[in-house]
Amino acid sequence: MSWNQFEYSTADGRPVTLYEFVRGDTLSYRYTNADKDILLNDVVWTAQAISDSGLSAGSGDNLDVTVPAENAVALLFRGVSPSRAVRVRIYRWHVDDTSAEFRTVWVGTIKEAKREAIDRTRLVTASLASTFSRVGLRLTYGRACPHALYDHNCTVDPASFGVSGLVISSLDGAEITVTLPAGLENGWFTGGYVEWETDGITERRGLKVQDGNVVGVIGGTSGLSEGLAITLFPGCNRTISQCAEKFSNHLNYGGQPHMPGKSPFTIIKLF
Incomplete structure (x- = not known):
C-alpha cells in the first residue's frame, strides 16, 4: 500500500509523527511520539513525550510543539537563544508501511520557547510559508549609513578584519x-x-x-x-569618516553625508 492509502484509510492507518530539529545544517535532533524508538533509513528517532498543536484551516502560520523541559532543543533556548535559527521539520509515518515512506507536513523555524510548567516547554514556530508574505523594509535617506556592516550592500569582508x-x-x-x-x-x-x-x-x-x-x-x-x-x-558607527578610515569602503557608503539641513517641505518666507 502507498502512503496515501494508509493516511486516508479508516482501518489500516497507524500514524506516527516524527520531529526533526536542525541547527546550523550540521546538528540534528530527532524525536517521535511513538511508544518506542524508531529506526528509519538508518536514522534513530528517539521516543519522547512530544506533541504539537496540530494543523487546521485558518490556524495561521504558527504551530506549537510541546516537549519535556529537559529536552535538548528546549535547553538551547534556556537563557540566550541560539544566534542562528533552529529549523523544524515534522513528518508523518505509518507503522505498517513496509516501504518506510514518510511525508513532510510542516517546515518552519522556532521563534521562541515558553516554559509553561516545570516539566514541559512549548516551542513556538513560524512556518516557512509565512516568510514569503513578510513586508520588506524600505530604504530611507539619511546622513548615516543604513546598511548592516558586512552585508551584501556594505560589501566589507569580515574575514579581512x-x-x-x-x-x-x-x-x-x-x-x-x-x-x-x-x-x-x-x-x-x-x-x-x-x-x-x-x-x-x-x-x-x-x-x-x-x-x-x-x-x-x-x-x-x-x-x-x-x-x-x-x-x-570590529564595529562601525555608520559615519562616512569611519567608513573611509577604518574600512576603506567609502565608495559603498549608503548614507548621504552632505544632505542639506533644511527640509524641502519647510515654508520659507522670502518677504
Missing part, C-alpha cells in the same frame, strides 16, 4: 576580558560581534562598548568561558 585566536582570560556575566593586539585604537570592536565554536556550530553575539581589553557582550556571557578561543570583528 576579524582578529582570531583571542583567549578569554576572565568574564563577569556582562563583559569579557581578552588581551588585544597592540596598536588597535580603543573602541575598535565597539558595535562589532564575537564568534566562537560550540558543538561544531559557529555562534555569534553582538558587542557593546570596548574599553581597553574589556568588551561588553550583548545578551551576556552565557555560553562563553575562561580559556575559550574567540574571534572579534
Whole structure:
C-alpha cells in the first residue's frame, strides 16, 4: 500500500509523527511520539513525550510543539537563544508501511520557547510559508549609513578584519576580558560581534562598548568561558569618516553625508 492509502484509510492507518530539529545544517535532533524508538533509513528517532498543536484551516502560520523541559532543543533556548535559527521539520509515518515512506507536513523555524510548567516547554514556530508574505523594509535617506556592516550592500569582508585566536582570560556575566593586539585604537570592536565554536556550530553575539581589553557582550556571557578561543570583528558607527578610515569602503557608503539641513517641505518666507 502507498502512503496515501494508509493516511486516508479508516482501518489500516497507524500514524506516527516524527520531529526533526536542525541547527546550523550540521546538528540534528530527532524525536517521535511513538511508544518506542524508531529506526528509519538508518536514522534513530528517539521516543519522547512530544506533541504539537496540530494543523487546521485558518490556524495561521504558527504551530506549537510541546516537549519535556529537559529536552535538548528546549535547553538551547534556556537563557540566550541560539544566534542562528533552529529549523523544524515534522513528518508523518505509518507503522505498517513496509516501504518506510514518510511525508513532510510542516517546515518552519522556532521563534521562541515558553516554559509553561516545570516539566514541559512549548516551542513556538513560524512556518516557512509565512516568510514569503513578510513586508520588506524600505530604504530611507539619511546622513548615516543604513546598511548592516558586512552585508551584501556594505560589501566589507569580515574575514579581512576579524582578529582570531583571542583567549578569554576572565568574564563577569556582562563583559569579557581578552588581551588585544597592540596598536588597535580603543573602541575598535565597539558595535562589532564575537564568534566562537560550540558543538561544531559557529555562534555569534553582538558587542557593546570596548574599553581597553574589556568588551561588553550583548545578551551576556552565557555560553562563553575562561580559556575559550574567540574571534572579534570590529564595529562601525555608520559615519562616512569611519567608513573611509577604518574600512576603506567609502565608495559603498549608503548614507548621504552632505544632505542639506533644511527640509524641502519647510515654508520659507522670502518677504
